[in-house]
Amino acid sequence: MEREERHQRFKWSRDLSQEELAVVNEIGEKTQNITLDSGRRDSWNWGSGQYSIKEAYEIIMTRTPFDEETNYIEAWNRFIPLKVAVLVWRLFQNKIASKDNLVKRGVLNQTQSDCPFRCAVTENASHIFFECSFPMQVWASVLRWLNIHTAMHNNAIENYHQFKGLCGMGRMQAEKFCVIWFACIWILWNGRNEKVFRDSSRSAEQMSEEIKIIIWKWLKCKVKGFNYSLNHWITNLAACLGIGC
Numbered sequence: 001m002e003r004e005e006r007h008q009r010f011k012w013s014r015d016l017s018q019e020e021l022a023v024v025n026e027i028g029e030k031t032q033n034i035t036l037d038s039g040r041r042d043s044w045n046w047g048s049g050q051y052s053i054k055e056a057y058e059i060i061m062t063r064t065p066f067d068e069e070t071n072y073i074e075a076w077n078r079f080i081p082l083k084v085a086v087l088v089w090r091l092f093q094n095k096i097a098s099k100d101n102l103v104k105r106g107v108l109n110q111t112q113s114d115c116p117f118r119c120a121v122t123e124n125a126s127h128i129f130f131e132c133s134f135p136m137q138v139w140a141s142v143l144r145w146l147n148i149h150t151a152m153h154n155n156a157i158e159n160y161h162q163f164k165g166l167c168g169m170g171r172m173q174a175e176k177f178c179v180i181w182f183a184c185i186w187i188l189w190n191g192r193n194e195k196v197f198r199d200s201s202r203s204a205e206q207m208s209e210e211i212k213i214i215i216w217k218w219l220k221c222k223v224k225g226f227n228y229s230l231n232h233w234i235t236n237l238a239a240c241l242g243i244g245c
């Protein structure tokens with residue numbers, strides 16, 4: 001099927017927003033060179049044909065921490081809801097609907113691009129999640145809970161890798177530990193949207209409490225044997241995650 005035909009086969013039950021149209025176009029661009037074969041069933045397939053541990057090991061060892069493919073995989077943490085992974089994947093590509101991006105797309109004009117928390121600076125992804133005084137208070141509260149004292153990067157990808165490194169444990173524990181990071185991003189994004197669209201705002205302390213609760217809910221759903229009470233989770237995080245921070 002040609003790209004044009006494929007694109008025309010999408011039928012939407014409502015009009016798409018600017019943001020959604022951008023995602024559809026992006027997917028169209030990424031899949032334009034893929035040829036579909038209607039005569040074959042879908043199946044999993046290893047890049048060079050025959051899977052080998054040696055080749056897989058070489059791919060893992062040669063991949064730098066910040067390449068696009070690695071970050072794509074990192075965003076797909078097993079313990080978080082899909083909508084959160086999609087947000088982080090878009091954040092890693094700087095494609096979220098921050099005001100600076102909406103100005104670039106012609107959706108907003110420059111005079112509408114200030115941070116909703118009235119910092120008098122243009123709102124971009126770094127500002128939303130790390131630089132604005134509001135998220136900084138939320139991070140400070142979460143880091144106090146984790147008993148971690150450090151300055152964090154203001155770039156999402158570097159911040160994520162820095163956070164992941166704070167765990168200092170194996171892959172499985174690190175993946176669970178990173179759920180905390182994803183929850184912070186999710187709650188900060190929702191808090192920012194509530195401020196933009198309803199001018200409502202919660203305190204940084206309220207949001208950090210919300211973060212603790214949402215992580216507990218996600219892990220309870222996704223991790224076998226995670227049967228801790230909310231209170232036990234909040235007061236014994238390291239033991240519940242099987243880590244030593």
Ligand SMILES: [Zn+2]
Pocket residue numbers: 115116117118119127131132133134
């Ligand atoms: Zn701000």
